Amino acid sequence: MYFLNDIERKTLLGRILPSARKVGVSEELRGWNWSDSPLKPLYPDERIPNFLVGSQYCPTARDVFVSKVRGVRGEENNHVRTGSLLHKAVQNVVLSYVDEVGEQSFEAWWEKEGSRTFRSSNNGQEAQANQGWVKSFVETIWSQTSSECKGALMARRSSQPYASEHDVHASALPFLVEHKVDGRLLGLSGLLSVDCYDYLHGIIFDLKYLRPRSTAEPWRRLYCAGYAIALESVYEIPMDLGCVVYISQINGQPTVSRDLFFIGDDLRGWWLEERDKKLEIVAQKKDPGIPNRCYDTCLYTKYCLGEQK
Amino acid sequence: MVREEGKVLYAELPENLRQVIITGHGSISTDALVLLSTYGVDLILIDWKGKVVSRLSAPEMRTVFTRREQYIAYKDSRSGYLAKAFVLAKMKNQKALLGTFAKNRKETDSAAAERITHFKNVIEDLITRLEAFEPASIDTSRPSILGFEGSASSTYWDGIKEVVPEELKFDERSGRGALDPFNSMLNYGYGVLEGETWRAVHYAGLDPYGGFLHADRPGKPSMVLDLMEEFRQQLVDRTVISLASKKVVTSKDFQIEEGFCRLSDEARRALLKELLGKMEEYLAVGEEKMRWCDLILSKSRDVAQYLRGEVNNYNGFYLRW
Numbered sequence: 029m030y031f032l033n034d035i036e037r038k039t040l041l042g043r044i045l046p047s048a049r050k051v052g053v054s055e056e057l058r059g060w061n062w063s064d065s066p067l068k069p070l071y072p073d074e075r076i077p078n079f080l081v082g083s084q085y086c087p088t089a090r091d092v093f094v095s096k097v098r099g100v101r102g103e104e105n106n107h108v109r110t111g112s113l114l115h116k117a118v119q120n121v122v123l124s125y126v127d128e129v130g131e132q133s134f135e136a137w138w139e140k141e142g143s144r145t146f147r148s149s150n151n152g153q154e155a156q157a158n159q160g161w162v163k164s165f166v167e168t169i170w171s172q173t174s175s176e177c178k179g180a181l182m183a184r185r186s187s188q189p190y191a192s193e194h195d196v197h198a199s200a201l202p203f204l205v206e207h208k209v210d211g212r213l214l215g216l217s218g219l220l221s222v223d224c225y226d227y228l229h230g231i232i233f234d235l236k237y238l239r240p241r242s243t244a245e246p247w248r249r250l251y252c253a254g255y256a257i258a259l260e261s262v263y264e265i266p267m268d269l270g271c272v273v274y275i276s277q278i279n280g281q282p283t284v285s286r287d288l289f290f291i292g293d294d295l296r297g298w299w300l301e302e303r304d305k306k307l308e309i310v311a312q313k314k315d316p317g318i319p320n321r322c323y324d325t326c327l328y329t330k331y332c333l334g335e336q337k
Numbered sequence: 338m339v340r341e342e343g344k345v346l347y348a349e350l351p352e353n354l355r356q357v358i359i360t361g362h363g364s365i366s367t368d369a370l371v372l373l374s375t376y377g378v379d380l381i382l383i384d385w386k387g388k389v390v391s392r393l394s395a396p397e398m399r400t401v402f403t404r405r406e407q408y409i410a411y412k413d414s415r416s417g418y419l420a421k422a423f424v425l426a427k428m429k430n431q432k433a434l435l436g437t438f439a440k441n442r443k444e445t446d447s448a449a450a451e452r453i454t455h456f457k458n459v460i461e462d463l464i465t466r467l468e469a470f471e472p473a474s475i476d477t478s479r480p481s482i483l484g485f486e487g488s489a490s491s492t493y494w495d496g497i498k499e500v501v502p503e504e505l506k507f508d509e510r511s512g513r514g515a516l517d518p519f520n521s522m523l524n525y526g527y528g529v530l531e532g533e534t535w536r537a538v539h540y541a542g543l544d545p546y547g548g549f550l551h552a553d554r555p556g557k558p559s560m561v562l563d564l565m566e567e568f569r570q571q572l573v574d575r576t577v578i579s580l581a582s583k584k585v586v587t588s589k590d591f592q593i594e595e596g597f598c599r600l601s602d603e604a605r606r607a608l609l610k611e612l613l614g615k616m617e618e619y620l621a622v623g624e625e626k627m628r629w630c631d632l633i634l635s636k637s638r639d640v641a642q643y644l645r646g647e648v649n650n651y652n653g654f655y656l657r658w
Contacts, residue, residue, distance in 0.1 A: 051626045063441050066658045293621040297657030304436065308454070 029118050029169075029273050029284065030203055030224050030233050031176050036288055039231075039267075042170060048268050049289040055237065057296040058269070059260025062213040067257070069215030069305055071311035074230075077217045078258065079221055081303045082250035085326055087319040094328045095167035096310045102327025106158045109145055112161065113224065114275055115142055117170045118235060122224070123203050125177040126161040129198055129214050134170050138163060166280045177201060202228035215307050223253045223273075231269045231288075236274035239325065244287050249274050253299040258293045338369075351376040356536055356628060358383060358529065358613075360605065385599055387512065387521075395541055402650030403542035406644040407560070411549065412504070415644065417472030419563070419651060420479065420550040425467055426485045426567035426653025431493040434570050435658050438500050438578075449499045455489070456496035463489045475549045480599040482550065497574070502581055504588045518591040519581060521598040522608055527574035530610050534633055535563045537587045543638035543644075564637060567653045572629060576611050622654070 032040065061067050080092050102108075117137070124132045146159050177200075184191070191199070207222040214283045215243035224233035234251045238244070252270030259267050272287040289295075309316060322329045339347040354371070357380045365380075373380055374395045382391040410416050435457035442450040450525050467485045472478040494510045501507040507519035515521040538545045538561050548559020550566070580586045590604035600608070616630040627635065636654055642652040 040569075047624045051624060053619045054621065063351070067438065070440055070443055290624065292624070293622060294657070301657045304440070330487070 029176070029235065029275075030122070030182060030226060032271075032286065032288070035316070036286055038312040040288055044269065044288060044290050048292070051290070051292060053266070053268065053291075053296070054293050056264055057257075057293055057300075058263075059214070059257040060264045062261045066300055067214065069307060069336060071215065071307045074215060074307050074311045075212065075217050076215065076303075076306055076310060078211060078220050078251060081216070081299065081306055082247070084245075084250075084302075085323040086328075087321070088316040089309060090316050090318060090332060091328055092306045092309050093313075093315050094331060097315075100328060100331050104327070105325055106162070107237070107239060107325040108156075108327065110162050110165065113142055113166050114147060114169055114237050115235055116171050117166050119205050119223075121170055121173040122177060122201065122203055125174075125181065126181065126197060126201050126203060126205065127306055128193065131174060134167050137170075138167070142166065161235075165277065165282055169284075169315055171222040172282075172284070184314070199228065202226050208259050209255070209262055211254075211261075212256070212259045213304060214254075214258055216254065216258055220255065225255075225259070229269070230260070230267065231271050232291075233271050233273055235273045235275065238274045240277055242276065244272065244274055244285070247298075249289055249291075249295055250302060251294045251300050252289075252307050253291050254303070257296065257299065270295075283327050348602050351378055354378045354637060356381065356532065358532060360385075360609065361602065364583060373604055376576045377540075379532070380471070381532040381535070383525070383528045383532065385605070386597065387524035387526070389528055389531050389535070391530070392535060394536065396452065400542065403436070403641045403645055404544045404547070406646070407544055410476075410644050412474055413545070414473050416475035416549040417478035417482070417606075418480050419640065419643070421467065421470065421472045422651050423550055423563050423566045424482050424489075426487045426655045427486070427569065427655075428464050429461055429465065429569065429655035429657075430570035431489055432457050432464065433655065433657050434575060435460065435493065435496040440498070440542075442500070451497045453499050455490050459492045460489050463492075479550070479552070487551075490553065493570075497578070500578060500582070502584070505581055506588075514597050514599055516596075517597055518586070518588060518600075519577070519640045522580070522604070523573065524576045525605060525608060526577050526612055527569065529563055529609065530568055530573050531561055531614060533630055534568070534637075535561045537634040537637040538564060540634060541641040543637060543641055564633075564640065567655065568629075568633060571656050572615060573612065576615055578607070580608060580611060620656075 047324035055061065056064065056066060059067070066165045075091065080095070085091065087168045116216065120132065120137060121326060124130060142163055153156065180200040181196060184196045190197065204222070204225040204227060207225045209220045209222060210218045211220045222232060223235045233251045233257050234255070236248060248269055249272060251274065251317065256270060268291055270289050270291050274287065276283050276285075308314065318332045318335075322332065338345055343383045352363040354373070354376070355378065356376060357373060359382045370393065380393040381389055384390050421567070429501075435453050435474060439453040439457060441449045442453065442503045463485055467482075470481060470485070474481065490510070498507060501519050505519040505552065506517045508517065511520045512524070517526050535545055535558060543560055544565065545561045546553070548563040551557065551559035551562045567588070579631050585607055590601040591598050592601070593599070617628055619626050619628055620632070622632060632654065639648070639651055
């Protein structure tokens with residue numbers, strides 16, 4: 029998932045990096061300037077998770093109000109379940125190689141993780157009907173990730189015969205997976221979790237499970253922008269590259285594509301705008317109202333529409 | 338070369354110039370005019386009220402195709418689409434500027450910050466509504482678009498009132514013939530921006546008088562005024578407010594003349610220096626870094642490209658903070 033293909037590597041080296049170096053990022057938008065405007069949060073006592081800042085599913089951002097102000101727990105659906113399992117599967121496989129444990133059994137993992145997810149579902153019939161399909165979908169991604177990691181390790185070992193095993197792993201798989209970072213300096217949660225940070229190439233990865241026929245919209249880049257600014261605020265080093273990894277399906281076949289980009293001023297400014305807007309909703313307990321049209325896999329649709337009646 | 342009583346005050350190669358602005362008294366030789374024209378340097382004269390009273394530029398070098406499309410577009414939905422894009426960008430800049438001011442005042446004056454945030458939110462709501470508006474040809478859509486623009490502007494100036502020092506006696510926005518120092522500075526700044534935008538519109542091959550949002554009127558450069566809308570806040574308003582807040586310009590720099598408020602030469606120079614300096618500053622726009630003056634030219638060319646049908650859309654310029 030986190031290895032770039034030839035075309036992506038060319039795009040990175042030939043276009044994105046040169047452009048990023050030339051254009052640069054305004055100093056005031058670097059995370060380490062968290063104590064000054066515009067990064068300084070308007071409401072320093074409020075905290076919201078980065079996924080709520082980036083999320084544009086709800087046109088009025090009522091999802092923020094419902095979850096953070098009303099404290100409503102969203103109703104899980106098959107889309108969310110599948111996305112969550114994909115994250116866990118990729119995390120599990122990559123970490124097993126990073127930690128030098130080696131290849132793991134998918135069946136054993138599914139028995140523990142997958143079955144439990146479906147058993148705990150509050151929508152039994154719908155969940156059970158999808159279980160077989162989800163299992164096969166996740167298994168394909170599992171195998172693909174495993175092969176990628178194995179291949180990278182072999183390539184590294186064969187090109188650096190005197191490297192220690194630790195060096196081979198650290199350079200072939202330069203990934204901090206589910207990296208925990210404290211976002212409190214920016215009004216974010218103290219327990220942010222970055223899907224993956226490639227420390228050798230300086231790329232922040234965010235994994236997204238896309239519904240069939242959905243398009244890769246630009247706002248999905250906001251998640252990486254938020255993590256980049258948060259990482260800058262903690263580590264005080266520039267984080268300029270982001271990549272959204274989309275897992276979707278075409279004709280039932282799992283498909284992976286990557287959107288690689290420069291985290292420049294525009295994107296940072298957009299993220300700030302969203303953060304301020306959403307912190308205000310929380311701090312002032314401001315109900316932004318139910319949108320005219322709800323997203324069909326929104327976790328809060330039933331709650332909002334029930335309230336509307 | 339600029340001389341005063343035989344003494345050389347300033348010398349510059351023409352290829353290094355983009356525009357010459359004459360403000361105040363003096364004379365210029367015909368040789369200098371020819372030289373400026375040869376190098377494509379515009380010469381503009383701005384009076385003390387901020388009005389562009391004269392403009393000299395090199396002959397039109399573009400084909401007539403852009404202008405022809407500009408006139409045809411007036412009758413179809415492209416005119417409404419562009420007018421909406423200009424106003425939308427203007428409103429987004431208004432919202433961003435108020436957001437910045439609110440944020441900066443959160444700790445020093447939280448009550449003012451709350452009020453500014455309220456105005457910002459009203460504009461945000463108007464933006465959402467304008468985004469949903471489907472424009473037709475400008476004659477049909479103008480009342481609606483101007484309605485949004487008017488509501489947003491009146492809210493915006495209510496917000497700006499909160500940040501202008503009291504001694505400048507800013508009560509409401511007034512056009513040419515300002516009665517208070519703050520409006521007087523704004524008008525002068527918009528005059529400078531108009532000159533720069535005019536140059537951009539001219540070099541993009543557009544007719545400066547064939548606008549969409551601003552209705553046709555003899556002598557009114559409607560296209561220039563249309564395109565200016567998205568640059569007023571971040572370029573002029575921000576600069577004028579900054580000068581006023583830092584007390585670079587104070588109430589002592591103004592006097593009432595012919596019933597209007599007139600800036601002192603020092604204040605005008607300070608404003609001009611700041612604005613022209615800003616035009617040369619670089620900003621990041623998408624994956625490019627460009628000067629403000631080049632950005633205005635780039636947006637003019639975007640309008641021309643849209644009118645010629647080379648691209649399907651036009652996105653107005655705005656900053657998010």
